Amino acid sequence: MVFANPIAQGNTASIYLHEGKIIKLFKDLLPDSEAEYEANKQIFAFTQGLPVPRIYEVSRINGQQAIIMEYVVGRIIGNVIFEDMIKAEQYMTLSVDVQLKIHDVKADKFGSMTDKLYRQLLSASILSEKQQNALIEKLHKMQFEKRLCHGDYHVFNLILNKNEIDVTIIDWADSSAGDSKADAYRTYLLYSQYSMELANLYIRLYCDKSGMLQDEIFAWEPIVAGARLSENIASEEANRLLEIVARCCPA
Numbered sequence: 357m358v359f360a361n362p363i364a365q366g367n368t369a370s371i372y373l374h375e376g377k378i379i380k381l382f383k384d385l386l387p388d389s390e391a392e393y394e395a396n397k398q399i400f401a402f403t404q405g406l407p408v409p410r411i412y413e414v415s416r417i418n419g420q421q422a423i424i425m426e427y428v429v430g431r432i433i434g435n436v437i438f439e440d441m442i443k444a445e446q447y448m449t450l451s452v453d454v455q456l457k458i459h460d461v462k463a464d465k466f467g468s469m470t471d472k473l474y475r476q477l478l479s480a481s482i483l484s485e486k487q488q489n490a491l492i493e494k495l496h497k498m499q500f501e502k503r504l505c506h507g508d509y510h511v512f513n514l515i516l517n518k519n520e521i522d523v524t525i526i527d528w529a530d531s532s533a534g535d536s537k538a539d540a541y542r543t544y545l546l547y548s549q550y551s552m553e554l555a556n557l558y559i560r561l562y563c564d565k566s567g568m569l570q571d572e573i574f575a576w577e578p579i580v581a582g583a584r585l586s587e588n589i590a591s592e593e594a595n596r597l598l599e600i601v602a603r604c605c606p607a
Contacts, residue, residue, distance in 0.1 A: 357417055367588055368529065373427060377412065382421040391421035397467070398425070398528040401504065404461045407454070407524050428524045434512035437554075445557060451511050452561045454523050455543070459536035459566075461504035469505055469534020470495060476583035482594060483582055483601065490605040491582045498576070500535035507531050509543045537568060538576040545580060549593055578604035 359379065364371040368386060372379040382391050392414050401408045409426040416422060433451060437444050477483070477491050506513070507530030515524040540562050547555035563570050581600040589597075 359417075366529075376427055378409065378425045378427045379417065380423040380425065381417060384420070386421065388421070391423050394529050395423050395425075397531045400463075400466065401458075401461075401525070401528060401531070404504070406458060406461070407522060408528065409524060409526065428515050428517065428526075430515040430517040430524065432512055433514040433516050433523070434510065436516060437511055444554065445561075447511065447516075448554065448557050449561055450523060451509075451514055452558065452565055454514065454525060455506070455509055455540070455562070456565060458506055458509070458525070459503050459539065462502065463504040463533035464502050466502070466504065466531070466533035468502075469507075469532040469538060470498075472507075472530075472532050472534075473538075473579060473583045476586040477579070480582055480585040482585050482598065484607040487582065487601055487605045487607055491579050491601070494604075495579050498535060498538075498579075500537070502533040503536045503539075505532055505534045505536060505539035507539065507542070508546075509539060510546050535576070536566075537573045538580055540566075540568075541573050541576040542580050542584075544573070545577075545584065549596070 359370075359372045359374065359381065362370040362372050368390070369380050369382045372381065380391075387393075395411050395414045398408055399411050402410060409428055411423065411425050413424040414422070415424060433447050437447050473495055474492060477488055477495070480488070483491070506525065506528065508527055513525065513527045515526060517524060540559075543562075544555050544559050547558050559570060559573065562568070563573070578601050581597045582605075585594060585597050585601075
């Protein structure tokens, strides 16, 4: 079976539309359990009543791990916003409402956010050993109730369905059980890379709707910023993240 012209590509997989279904083909050198592990996360979210694409099958195609899932017809909310910024607050409000539904799910048996952040901090070689140790110590002191966290939540992972009302949440690869405040800060951090206007709009709406204080969410700032340094990011973004870390943990 030959696939051409992926509709999306990431660090670990390419996404294809084939015969009315989404085929997610994973790259080589990943653990053999990668596709099943990711699919199970999405299946869990589906069983909790969250609006996610249905998983049909975990398989191998041309020797590559693959997830075959439902194709959802609609528009990416991020594209809708950037086509008309007047609609930014309307759709950002919708996105926060959906994120709060995710955070309402208890996920005690889900993969641990703490473990994930710990591994990321250890592999962020750009951090000094002093910074790594300080951030890891801070991480292990954080107390929270384990909630379902998407891990990469933003308006480009939300599909506005054909009825222009319902939303589907995609890309559950980074989901975990952790502190919803950390998940919210990561969302803020992602927006702030591209638009402080959107980032500030998001955090205002999230605090208003969740009842949380911004300071509570920003307690996660150095940890989440430091962990993001383990990802494949541009040098300009790495410098920005290092500045965030340095405010709490000088090198």
